[in-house]
Amino acid sequence: MAENGLLLVISGPSGCGKDTIIHEVLQRLDGEGFLSVSMTTRPKRGEEIHGVHYYFVSEAEFRRNIEDDQMLEFAQYGENFYGTPVGHIRSLLAEGKTVILNIEVTGGKNVRRLLPFAVEIFVAPPSLPELRRRLEHRGTETPEAIEKRMEIAKRELACAKDYDYIVINDALEDAVEDVMAIIRVSKLKTDKMLLKLSEVTDYAES
């Protein structure tokens, strides 16, 4: 019963603030919410913990996951593979937990296929000039890299229509409250509530 918990997919352009939103939401979920953990073939560094920062696996194991259709998405950067395995997500959902998947727009399509019950949120910036301002404010990227991110953002925004909800991150607190409300309401949807409703009606009248 992978449907017991709630799977939340969150996508949005770089600079839209989705990482900060997810961090805040996980804090408020207080042990009931988990961020999906990625799998990688790169070596473990310093303080990193297997199962927390990444699942560190061999290339053979990574490839086996791909062949077994167990990867929601994956990509190769240099020598190393990175991807999102579906197994741990399924077991958290079976325990009734809320799992947040911070995923690129391109990965969203595979989620819809493998985990069709996912609730999908697209986080958008309030405007394109504001997105540019946020990217420039980071001060970590060249003007060329920012131009490229803006181009990618425009393509990603065109995919927002495929998501269930659109949250515009104008003020962080509002956006966090929006996501918290989506989590609350997703559990009130009729298909999620039918089991509870059967308890209401089956309860023997004395």
Add this chain to the structure above:
Amino acid sequence: MAENGLLLVISGPSGCGKDTIIHEVLQRLDGEGFLSVSMTTRPKRGEEIHGVHYYFVSEAEFRRNIEDDQMLEFAQYGENFYGTPVGHIRSLLAEGKTVILNIEVTGGKNVRRLLPFAVEIFVAPPSLPELRRRLEHRGTETPEAIEKRMEIAKRELACAKDYDYIVINDALEDAVEDVMAIIRVSKLKTDKMLLKLSEVTDYAES
């Protein structure tokens, strides 16, 4: 553009507490939320105000509304007709308001036909014995009338599956927060957000 605002249909068995929930929700919406006003052919009494407590109309006007398919539901009690006209709902929605329609389960089907964009909530009691306790606690009805209400409640609960959301009214504050979250989230649905999203992307970059 009747879709600018939000139309919330709330149904549930007598004694489930939906009137109290609606009263609380309207207070919190603070001028942005309206309860749909019924139409009747019975004479105005005492302090009643046309357009607030009821639309007081002639039987000819009431019948014209039925013929013009302008009534979401109607019934005759004794000499008088009572019903829910769709016109005022449509104009409030066009102004972007939230309209709450407190309607019987049998009326829900007609809403789905005339106003398919409505968000429908079924309010359920936590259990049948608790519903009976609440009805008895009112102290206004005969044991026979309570038996009849319990039978109707069971039939109504069987219709809950046709609603978008099921709110179990175990604790009033939680149920009110559930409805408030549904209102918030309904405005974040992708089809409602596409206009706002176009403002994000169209905004000329300087």
